[in-house]
Amino acid sequence: MANPVLPDVRPVSYSRVTLTELMIPSYANFGGKIHGGILLSLMDKVAYAAASKHAGNYCVTVSVDGVNFLQPVEVGELVSLLASVNYVGRTSLLVGIKVIAEDVRTGTVKHTNTSYFTMVAKDDAGKPTIVPELLLETPEDTRRFLEAIKRREFNAQYREQFDNARTELAAEEQLHLLQQERCQLGY
16 A cells, blocks of 8 residues: 655644553552653653654654653553644654643642653655644644744754863863862772
8 A cells, every 4th residue: 555645734733642551560660659761661652653643754763852750650640641743844853742640549630741852754764754844723833833943952052062161171170170079089
């Protein structure tokens, strides 16, 4: 069966995906909370689903930005990951993910984290391929698209500044910075 021809533009709503999973005891760490790695794996899955749906192709994770665990997730809670494409480049897509956990016994819902996954669409030969443009349907979609542009700018500035600082860092001249830190030199 031939692949259908993709439209040149797809709305944000087309990429929206929700993944919900019950947190079981085997997902817990020694402290009784759900492993961050389990949650990262679920985020990667939902990012793939949203990006691939929009792109109409296989997508791979290129980077993850902003994984801050705001609250722990407990065994027995239902975790829902809400994802949508917030931004598209030529071959890349930025997927925004909101993670919420629900205690089904009490009905309490908590926001555990928001993350951003950059994905790249691949063709059947494994080469990056052009993705459809993104139709911004609401002011919220537009805000998220503009935030993604800013996030890209800030990340590029950070990488450049950090690379410059690392290149210019003369460790022997900066040892005084260690005096207030919790470390000891062993040489």
